[in-house]
Amino acid sequence: MVPVEVEVTAYDPVLGVGTWWEEDTALRAEVWDSPEKTVVISGNPAGLVSLARHLLTLAQESVPDGRHLDFDTYCGWLEKGSTAIRVEVDKR
Structure with missing residues (x-):
């Protein structure tokens, strides 16, 4: 195991979910159709760290059901x- 530290913004009921992207982020999402539909997310290290931050921000216990990021x-x-x-x- 390697410990990884990613800072996230605490959820604010008034402001909602807040987060940011690393400088030089590159991130792509595709759907491959063979042999079954597969969602492929690829990115450079900055993009993957940014995506992790966004997911961890939503994963906070205080974030209410239904909140989302597009x-x-x-x-x-x-x-x-x-x-x-x-x-x-x-x-659920």
Whole structure:
């Protein structure tokens, strides 16, 4: 095991979920169709650390059910040509 430290912003009920991207982030999401549908997320180290931060931010106990983050090319979070992704809290 190797300990990894990733800072996240504490959830704020007024401001919502807040997070940020590492400088020079490159992240792509694709759906491959063979032999079955597979979601492929690839990125450079900065992009993968940023994605981890976003997921850990949503994973905080204080984040309510249904909160989500959308990853798409419109906001510049994913590289052009990527498939949009929504990551949502489901506390069932």
